[in-house]
Amino acid sequence: MEASHYTSDLDPSSVLGFGSALAMLDSTEEVARLLTGALRSMGLADLQAMVLDSSADDPTRVFGSLGTRPLPGPVVDELRRGAPFPDTADARGTPSHHRVEVPEESALADQGIDHLATVRLGTLDQEFGRVVAGLRADDTHTSLQLSSLQMMAAQASMALHRIALHREQAAQQEALRESEARYRELYENAPVAYLSATAEGKIRMANRRATELFGASREALTGRSIPNFCAGTPTGQEAAQRLAECLRSGAPVRDDEVELCLPDGGRVWVSLTMRPIEAGDRASDRLVMMVDVTERRRMESALREARNELERRVKERTAELEQANEHLEQRTRRLQALRDIDQAILAAESPEEIATATLRRAREIMPFHRASVSVVDWEAERAQVLATRQEDETLEGGTTIPLDDFFLTDALRAGEADTIDDLAARSSSGVAETVKDLGVRSVLCLPMMDDEELLGLLQIGRTRPQAFTDEDRRVGTELADHLAIALRQAHLRQRVETRTTALEQANDRLAHQTQRLQTLRDIDQAILAAESPEEIATEAIRRVRSILPYESATVTVTDWEAGTAHVLAAADNVLAAPSTLPLDEVYLSDTLRAGDTEVLSVEAYEPVPEAEARMQEMGLQSILCVPMVVEEQVIGVVHVGRTQPEAFADEDRRVGRELADHMAIALRQSQLLEEVQAQRERLEERVQERTEELESFTYSVSHDLRTPLRAIDGYTRILREDHADQLDEEGRRLLDVVHESTQTMGTLIDDLLTLSRLGRHEMNRVTIDMQALAQETIDEVRRAHATEAVTFDLAALPAAAGDRSMIRHVFSNLLANAVKFTQTESDPRVEVSGEVRDGKRVFVVRDNGVGFDPDRADALFGVFERAHEADDFEGTGVGLAIVERIVRRHDGQVWADGEEGEGASFFFTLPPAAETS
Secondary structure (H helix, E strand, O other): OOHHHHHHHOOHHHHHHHHHHHOOOOOHHHHHHHHHHHHHHOOOOOEEEEEEOOOOOOOOEEEEEEOOEEOOHHHHHHHHHOOOOOOOOOOOOOOOEEEEEOOOOOHHHHOOOOEEEEEEEEOOOOEEEEEEEEEOOOOOOOHHHHHHHHHHHHHHHHHHHHHHHHHHHHHHHHHHHHHHHHHHHHHHHOOOEEEEEOOOOEEEEEOHHHHHHHOOOHHHHOOOEOHHHEOOOHHHHHHHHHHHHHHHHOOOEEEEEEEEEOOOOOEEEEEEEEEEEOOOOOOOEEEEEEEEOHHHHHHHHHHHHHHHHHHHHHHHHHHHHHHHHHHHHHHHHHHHHHHHHHHHHHHOOOHHHHHHHHHHHHOOOOOOOEEEEEEEEOOOOEEEEEEEEEOOEEEOOOOEEEHHHOOOOHHHHOOOOEEEOOHHHOOOOOHHHHHHHOOOOEEEEEEEEEOOEEEEEEEEEEOOOOOOOHHHHHHHHHHHHHHHHHHHHHHHHHHHHHHHHHHHHHHHHHHHHHHHHHHHHHHHHHHHHOOOHHHHHHHHHHHHHHOOOOOEEEEEEEEOOOOEEEEEEEEOOOOOOOEEEEHHHOOOOHHHHOOOOEEEEHHHHOOOHHHHHHHHHHOOOEEEEEEEEEOOEEEEEEEEEEOOOOOOOHHHHHHHHHHHHHHHHHHHHHHHHHHHHHHHHHHHHHHHHHHHHHHHHHHHHHHHHHHHHHHHHHHHHHHHHHOHHHOOHHHHHHHHHHHHHHHHHHHHHHHHHHHHHHHHOOOOEEEEOHHHHHHHHHHHHHHHOOOOOOEEEEOOOOOEEEEHHHHHHHHHHHHHHHHHHOOOOOOOEEEEEEEEEOOEEEEEEEEOOOOOOHHHOHHHHOOOOOOOOOOOOOOOOOHHHHHHHHHHHOOOOEEEEEOOOOOEEEEEEEOOHHHHO
8 A cells, every 4th residue: 555545535624523523422432433443434554453551440452443354353462462562752741653563473464564653642641552553564654644643642642531531520429429418318317406507597408306306397497597496585585696696607606505486386495506517609508406405404403493402401400410410420439349349250260259359349339347148058958158248357258057047038039138127126046146246237138149049148237227228229239130140150150160171071081082992993903914813912012002001011822721821922021922931930810810800019929930020120010910801711811011009090901901802802813713724724635635636547547448449439430431331321320429429538538638637737837928829729719610700809918927838728618618609699709808907817708609507607617517418519518627727726716607698708817927936
């Protein structure tokens, strides 16, 4: 395309029309479409595009076309990535053009674009992007075209700037609308009344609370003058004038309380606050806030009236209070004295101390010549004097008085104070006579009550007859009540302390019992783990030391027939264990022989000089001797020694008895176990001898049977091969029967020989790769039997210790049995697996054959024992006996599990490989 081509289509009016069209657009997309369309229609480019830079809201966007076609995707991506668009702003910041050569290997070049003219889109302080005009090879822009391109870019920049400003203004207006809506909502729903008024006081707006306050609608309030609502009273007129002046001047008002006359004639007091509101060019409005304070002012008025009434009453009562002041001071002194008494009572620890402390201070509030505090013991029918005070002297208490001689009236028993107005006017004896002789003429008796029970009496004596007033009764009753509470608390405290002491003692006993039981349990555990009588005794006396401390301890068992005593264990003793002594060197009194516990001093050992010498050598002063009794027979004695005389309490005896009983049972069980073990060993020796004889006999008989059996088999073969034509069909059948019988007998003899050799075969224990051995045996069974239909599953097997050739026999017999008993199945399957269980290697051969009766599982491993009839499955009944003999020689176990028709599983165990050493 020639340059003249562009020049011919360029019309300045088109550029001006382009600017006019831009002024009507509202979006960047429309500007882009108009700009690229104008470039295309004016023939300024073969490829025209506008690239808008990315912003916080939008990624980089590309608008344009290639001729009349949309821009291909690769071209758009290339322009979006920023095909070299250097900054083309001139020094003045105005848009300018720049020529960019298009690389040969680019999406633009693929579309035939040779070079680009790029012009900046933007203002002095804002960048929008680039205008891109692409030309094919040999085409170029004239100066006029470039000027037009720059002019159009500038016009587009102005349009984009205008659109951006418009969007910003729209966002601000939206924010303003939201703010106004929030303000209006707050204004409308405010908990106080808001009014907007003019400077003249005319209401322009009112919120919901204002309509509720005035009892009128917004329409009824609008236009009304706020000062006109003030009540028609002198103070109301003054408030209206003051408010009108503030409205005119715009002076703020804060918390001014005025009375308003409502439209319905009612009146209300409000706290009024006002401030001016700026309203632009027009005159400022006034924002008025009103809070209803009618109820508060009513309450204030009521309070003023009440205060006035109170002042009147105070004046009336002042005289009475002045008169009562002296009584109050007396009461205060009495309360202070009672407080001092309470403090003294709290510091006291016993009823006697409480009574003494009370009487020492009681004279301050209730003068007396003589006073006493007594408590009543109804069961003993006596009263005990806790404390007595004569003038300023405290007398020793502790005196007990029979209730018959104690002043107890029905009123006192009912909890009411009582008086003796004049002792001289009464015939008296005993205590009353003694008190009268001490100068007491009248007595005030005050009961101390616990609920409805009389605890005792506080008795106040004075030297004048009829000396007690009602006030004395009140003061005395209060003092007696304090004393009653204190004595009851002291009694409860004593009970609590006694109970606490008992609980602590019980807790100590429980802790000791728990420790004793735990120690005995530990002893039982140690005894169970012990393997000999000596170990049993040693563990027992070692562990019992925590609950039965000792300086010396021995456990001795007696052999009455041999006349000896065997020392099983000794701790911190001159005796060595184990050792054997004559019975006459061991203390065994008739008490011990009878099975009873005995505590001895060292002097009791004089009949046994050897034992006495050992005791003295160790410095022992007391010895606890506890016989061990089993089935009313003393089998030994536990001796526990201490270096203090009379050192063993009843609890020590109980612990020693329990220890001896535990040890007696354990030692008896140990003896029985040794006897059973010895008997077992003798029986095993006899069984071994009989087994060897039987094996020798079986071997001899089996070997001797081979010769005639071979002869029978040989003659049968000759008859079948050389003389078969001379025999009829029945003869040949009988000959076949003889031949099969000789084969079966031969197999049986071979199995018996194998079984007999197992007892004499010397085992060669090695580590066996059970996996490899099982696989070898499976291969042998496959070759020896028709097993094409049988599926063998061999799992991973752990290594074991044993004789490899003998274990091969085990696998061979079990696998052959599995094949034999699955031959009737449509899908015969044999599995071999193994695992480690409790340190042993457990192997299993499992099949899905005919199974067996589970009640005969244990009998299957006997010689000639069969799970099924010989007519159903061939065999000699010796194979599983061979398996059992081999596994038993390896110190293992063998067992079977199965159900009829559900297959069978044969298990056997072997020692781990490490035991081959």
